[in-house]
Amino acid sequence: MICAASYEARAFGVRAATSVHVARARCPNLILIPPRHDRYSDVSREVMEVLGGWSPIVEQVSVDEAYLDLNGTEQLHGSLEDAGRGIRAAVKSATGLTISVGGASSKLVAKIAAGAEKPNGLTVVAPGSEAVWLAPRKVGVIPGIGPVAQSVLRELDILTCGDLANAPDDHLIRRFGDRGPDLKLLARGIDDTPVDDGGERKSLGREMTLDDDIADPEALETLLLGLVEEVSYSLRSEGLLARTVTLKLKDAEFQSITRQVKLAQPSDLAGPIFEAARALLEKTARGSAYRLIGVSTSDLGEDEQLALFDGAAQARERTITAAADTMRRKYGEDAITRARLLEDE
DNA sequence: TCTGGGGTCCTAGGACCC
DNA sequence: TCTGGGGTCCTAGGACCC
Numbered sequence: 263m264i265c266a267a268s269y270e271a272r273a274f275g276v277r278a279a280t281s282v283h284v285a286r287a288r289c290p291n292l293i294l295i296p297p298r299h300d301r302y303s304d305v306s307r308e309v310m311e312v313l314g315g316w317s318p319i320v321e322q323v324s325v326d327e328a329y330l331d332l333n334g335t336e337q338l339h340g341s342l343e344d345a346g347r348g349i350r351a352a353v354k355s356a357t358g359l360t361i362s363v364g365g366a367s368s369k370l371v372a373k374i375a376a377g378a379e380k381p382n383g384l385t386v387v388a389p390g391s392e393a394v395w396l397a398p399r400k401v402g403v404i405p406g407i408g409p410v411a412q413s414v415l416r417e418l419d420i421l422t423c424g425d426l427a428n429a430p431d432d433h434l435i436r437r438f439g440d441r442g443p444d445l446k447l448l449a450r451g452i453d454d455t456p457v458d459d460g461g462e463r464k465s466l467g468r469e470m471t472l473d474d475d476i477a478d479p480e481a482l483e484t485l486l487l488g489l490v491e492e493v494s495y496s497l498r499s500e501g502l503l504a505r506t507v508t509l510k511l512k513d514a515e516f517q518s519i520t521r522q523v524k525l526a527q528p529s530d531l532a533g534p535i536f537e538a539a540r541a542l543l544e545k546t547a548r549g550s551a552y553r554l555i556g557v558s559t560s561d562l563g564e565d566e567q568l569a570l571f572d573g574a575a576q577a578r579e580r581t582i583t584a585a586a587d588t589m590r591r592k593y594g595e596d597a598i599t600r601a602r603l604l605e606d607e
Numbered sequence: 608t609c610t611g612g613g614g615t616c617c618t619a620g621g622a623c624c625c
Numbered sequence: 626t627c628t629g630g631g632g633t634c635c636t637a638g639g640a641c642c643c
Binding site (some may be wrong): 279281554 | 608609610612613615616618
Binding site (some may be wrong): 278323324325326327405406407408409410411508518519520521522524 | 635636637638639640641642643
């Protein structure tokens with residue numbers, strides 16, 4: 263599948279999440295480049311470091327997006343335009359990358375502004391002019407209004423932010439419930455969520471879509487074990503313990519099913535997490551075929567002195583796991599695996 | 608737009624308690 | 626024996642974002 267598409271490719275209808283097959287059909291001269299995720303992480307870190315020089319409060323949203331709280335930095339950086347120009351120049355000189363910047367009185371409007379002139383743009387919305395600036399734009403530019411909400415709004419003849427800002431409350435309440443009127447605030451650019459730089463991870467999981475739908479319980483179990491191994495290794499790498507395990511399946515009709523269970527004791531070991539996930543799979547999968555299987559952990563906490571509470575079996579697993587992790591760190595994550603996971607390769 | 612994989616957040620319904 | 630109203634917690638599903 264396509265992770266990201268150049269603007270040239272986008273002109274042919276190729277965009278993120280397009281399958282390679284479809285992409286090639288739409289754009290025969292497409293040039294495919296294998297992703298280098300480690301490289302992107304490194305560069306992302308460099309960019310975030312530059313941003314850290316412009317504000318003490320930086321909220322990283324994804325590998326390529328961040329919010330900066332510039333309140334109180336006017337003496338240092340000047341106006342929003344000045345800061346925006348400076349940030350773009352600093353990132354360019356540190357990494358060679360061009361970026362788009364949006365400046366505004368809220369995260370909501372700043373984000374929309376950043377997207378207004380891509381790539382390589384700088385858009386500042388003056389405080390007080392948010393509603394006017396937003397009015398002609400499609401409601402879909404508002405973060406949180408996705409395809410489903412857009413189609414509901416379309417039925418109400420609400421197409422632009424201006425339409426939404428002036429929509430009757432009762433219509434919105436009927437279709438969106440209590441949060442309906444809040445949408446009007448968003449459409450006027452009113453948003454007071456703070457820039458939050460203390461984001462802690464809430465969940466960690468892995469899932470895979472299968473080439474062919476699989477019904478065989480044993481095959482599903484083996485796939486699940488592989489996923490659990492990856493998840494538990496990530497938990498240990500991040501020093502986290504999980505309390506809740508969620509199994510996710512998607513059937514041949516694309517219906518997704520989730521089942522979760524709480525562990526008796528938080529864990530970062532494959533053994534207890536797999537046992538929980540396996541039990542859920544046994545209860546849930548009744549012989550039908552599935553096209554996706556995944557496992558996710560949540561209710562995460564910091565690593566405590568967990569080993570103190572281990573029973574004999576877990577103490578043994580912990581010892582073996584520690585040795586295996588040492589090998590993974592030294593020779594790569596694939597350096598060691600379970601015999602059961604080799605069979606299907 | 609025929610549908611990946613990593614996440615976060617919200618909602619509704621039911622259990623349970625006072 | 627039947628039952629109000631409110632709060633909290635849990636679970637499952639789904640919308641949404643990049």
